[in-house]
Amino acid sequence: MAVVVEEVKLIGSPSSLFTCRPRVALNLKGVEYDFLQEKWWKKSDQLLESNPVYKKIPVLIHNNKPICESMIIVEYIDETWTSIGPSILPSDSYDRAMAKFWTAYSDDKFPALLRNLTGPVPGDIPEATEQFIASLQLLEAAFEKCSKGKRFFGGDEIGYLDIALGSHFGWIGATEKLADVRLLEKEKVPHLVEWYERYFAHPAVKDVMPTTDELLAFVTEVKSNFTAPAN
Template sequence: MSEPVVVVGGWASPFVTRVCIALKLKGVEYEFLQEAVGRKSELLLRSNPVHKKMPVLLHGGRPVCESLVILQYVDEAFPGSSILPDDPYHRAVHRFWAEYADAKLHTALRTMRGMVGGDKADAAEQVSAALRQLEDALAECSGGKPYFGGDDVGFLDIVVGSYIGWFGAAEKIAGLRVGVLDEASTPRLAAWAARFCAHEAVRDLMPDADRLVEFGEVLRAALAANVSSRP
């Protein structure tokens, strides 16, 4: 019997979503343990005592932390088509753009959602500028094929694609008239996003923008309640 696989996290987190997509691509069955909104379980804190963040992958009871590390672990630990490119140089390029996406998108999207301070319009422009860079990266990495990974979804597709639901949610929260993922400025990326969300390994895992907006309201209320209850 194979060792059990457990994902500890929250359905709305892009970092958790990407882990679930990778496991589904590999055909790995797993148990999903949903964290309570605004709280951290003892299992999470025990499994990731350094950063105290989700997601955590438990494989045979052994924890693997940080989503980019988990993706690479999943690629190496389970059989099936590779998520990362076989060529070392291309692997390095995909890792570079994955780090770039997380560095440029995560905080700016949180600002747009009102989760951290800052100007929402400026944050939206930061996201748009990053997506224009990723438009060029898509052309470079895909070689004219449908995905960053070529003929099928790969590592970089999973990383960038995990934010797609939050693009729409952040736009609604910020009250933008024009979306950050705009067909006029990033046509390749817009077409790629539609393909990615329709992929059989993705479509049941990609959160809906309206549901994410509702989640954002619940999260803000939960965090505010936690702050007010502190002595």
């Protein structure tokens, strides 16, 4: 019987926390892949051909077939490589629905909340901080329900919601420094702080998640390119 050699490529950027989502999923499954790095200011022909609709990273290319949007890619990885690594989506239909609900919540809320604290024209910092912490407290309650007393939102192992939230929580350290605020405090969200520390120390995560200093350097690079005079 001929052995089928799978070709797996991921188009993305090391500084993109949405790119980290499929990278973590691939690591959890133990799937080898080629990482094709994009520059945020110059989109490659391969990216434009692979994602002609949104023209955004990340894009997974599996045997020459592109899959776009970070959490759709995560779900595809889980459904494609079922025989290796842990299951990423919960097997129970209710638990799966809750994981997708809180993922939708975090994708809806956190980018705007972070922009309010660090955008080019920051709003009311105390109010924005209060809103951010209120969202964290909702997730604190969600963790207690979803984790069922275990280590991660997904249970004993990292799951779908852990991967989704991790991409937003990666910005917390950089946001705290940029806005000079405290967001993730053990006195207010103790379970979430413990989850955060476990998640970012996990072998599937720690080597692909950009550090706070790397994200701050990325912000500086973005600002310098926006303000640089055109040639």
